[in-house]
Amino acid sequence: MIKGVIYKKLIKHCDDRGTFMEIIREDEGILEQFGQVSASMSYPGVIKAFHYHKLQDDVWFFPVGNAQVVLHDLRQDSPTYRHTNVYYMGEENPSILLIPRGVAHGYRVLGSKSVIIVYLTTKAYQADQPDEYRIPYDDPEIGFDWSTKFR
Template sequence: MIEGVKEKKCIHHVDDRGFFMELVREDEALLERFGQLSLSMSYPGVIKAFHYHENQDDVWFFPVGNAQVVLHDLREDSPTYKETNVFYMGETNPIVLVIPKGVAHGYRVLGTSPATIVYLTSQAYNPNAPDEYRIPWDDESIGFDWETKNR
């Protein structure tokens, strides 16, 4: 796994009223600090990729729908430099994913329903000095094939 990436299985507490799930707790040491909590919805087939941050870590969770999440390590001093990881996240696999600064990340919505992502960042977004750097979804240096293969 890419150095610094953390995956946490989520535990549902279920009863006849529904369920409760803790996503991120301060005593788990997933983030150095907390900056912002955000939510986004994307339609089936949409690819939102790639971007990375120089100063902030992200925590991703998909409570609705399913997504193929792709990470690519851009950190030259990392033992996993240029490594790519793929995670399948969402309703059918509820996990929390910590994405460290310097790791490019993006996702593709799977299935026929929209997906919702809830994400935390270790710092708040600053529109005057955004810590967000874009890479095209089909960048040749990453070389990721987003197409799902039938087996």
């Protein structure tokens, strides 16, 4: 696992009224501070990758649909420098993922249903100084193959 990444399986409480999940709590120590909560929807087959931040950490949660999430460590001082991790998140695997600053991240929508991602950040977005640095999804230095392999 890439150093500093936290992956937490969520507990879904069910009864005859529906379901309830705590996603993240301040007493878990996952985020050192809170900046913003946002949500985004992506259509089936879409790849949103890669980007990273120099100042903020992210927590990702997919309440609708399913996604393949890919992380790549760009932190030169990290013992997991240039390591890549893959996570499968969404309705079929409710979980959260802490993505530390300096770790490139992106996702691919799986299946025929759109996904919704809810993400929390330690800093609020600043349009005049965005903390977002883009890398193409097919960057040869990362070298990740986004295609699904059938066995």
